[in-house]
Amino acid sequence: MSLGQELAPHLPFVRRYARALTGTQKHGDAYVRATLEAIVAAPEDFPRDVDPRLGLYKTFQAIWGSANVETGVDGGQDAAQPEAIAQARLARITPRSRQALLLTAMEGFTNEDAAYLIGVDAPEVETLVADALSEIERQTHAEVLIIEDEPIIAMDLETIVRDLGHGVTGVAVTRDEAVAQAMARRPGLVLADIQLADDSSGIDAVKDILAQFEVPVIFITAFPERLLTGERPEPTFLITKPFQRSTVKAAIAQALFFDSSTVPA
CATH class of the missing domain: 3.40.50.2300 (Response regulator)
Structure with missing residues (x-):
């Protein structure tokens, strides 16, 4: 089975994650497209020591992390309204906490897998999730x-x-x-x-x-x-x-x- 065939069943769900993370289909799909382009350009760099779904999300995380998400998605002058709204909140909650929340609660990854994806220790994931929920609930x-x-x-x-x-x-x-x-x-x-x-x-x-x-x-x-x-x-x-x-x-x-x-x- 080719790498593309292995990844195909997981694409709708990484797109779901990307939309939830960015707030728009346009921005989410842009990151997923960049992820797939990176895999096609350098298939030898795709993580083969984990299952394909985890490897796909890991590659996505690398693309997302390279986009300076500390200040939100860079949409230029046409940045979508949800991203502008998010700026009012991003100062109060870190992207890593939001990623930990979505990866575990929405995407169903274990704390260990989420830790691998965002580059932290497994015990820290639980803390990040709790922090994210607490802060978002306080604001909304x-x-x-x-x-x-x-x-x-x-x-x-x-x-x-x-x-x-x-x-x-x-x-x-x-x-x-x-x-x-x-x-x-x-x-x-x-x-x-x-x-x-x-x-x-x-x-x-x-x-x-x-x-x-x-x-x-x-x-x-x-x-x-x-x-x-x-x-x-x-x-x-x-x-x-x-x-x-x-x-x-x-x-x-x-x-x-x-x-x-x-x-x-």
């Missing part, structure tokens, strides 16, 4: 709309949201109900399933809502392949069911990290 607050037709899952999500100090505007189980609730009480964040109670689509519900106003969205689904298609647009934040609570907490923290309505004064 939102009212959250939950679009989920499974009562137990909806209750679990509501508990997670409230445990993080956020409010819940409501729980919707159909497309029409979701749109009506969003119009009645505008949320600052949406958590959305894809398949809803009346066979309507959470994707369509989100499209209807976004046609009225901008709001960060996290999709939580058992069918990630329906969204990770490689076509534009793809969701910046996507969680696969069954999920870990830590994964949802990390995604909420990152989504609000880039949201203008929660920028600290």
Whole structure:
């Protein structure tokens, strides 16, 4: 099997990580493209002492690290709004802490693997993750709309949201109900399933809502392949069911990290 064939199954997920890290599909994909170009240019430098997924993320980390992320992604005069928003927060939280949070909570790496990827000792990863969550939670607050037709899952999500100090505007189980609730009480964040109670689509519900106003969205689904298609647009934040609570907490923290309505004064 060629190196390209080994890496192909992992590309949608490194793209997800890149989007979550940068806040935009444009910037995230630019880093992934640079990562693949580096691998093609020097395949002999690809880490072969670890599994292909870990090697791919390691190469991405090297590209990301070379871009001076201490001051954010360099987007020039056309820097995306989420990156400008992030500048208000980056002074308060280090990129390494955010990387540790995303690699463990969203991407599912062990503390040992995350330590290898970001170049720290394994015990430090746990500290970095705790620091990141604490600081992001301190800076952000939102009212959250939950679009989920499974009562137990909806209750679990509501508990997670409230445990993080956020409010819940409501729980919707159909497309029409979701749109009506969003119009009645505008949320600052949406958590959305894809398949809803009346066979309507959470994707369509989100499209209807976004046609009225901008709001960060996290999709939580058992069918990630329906969204990770490689076509534009793809969701910046996507969680696969069954999920870990830590994964949802990390995604909420990152989504609000880039949201203008929660920028600290």
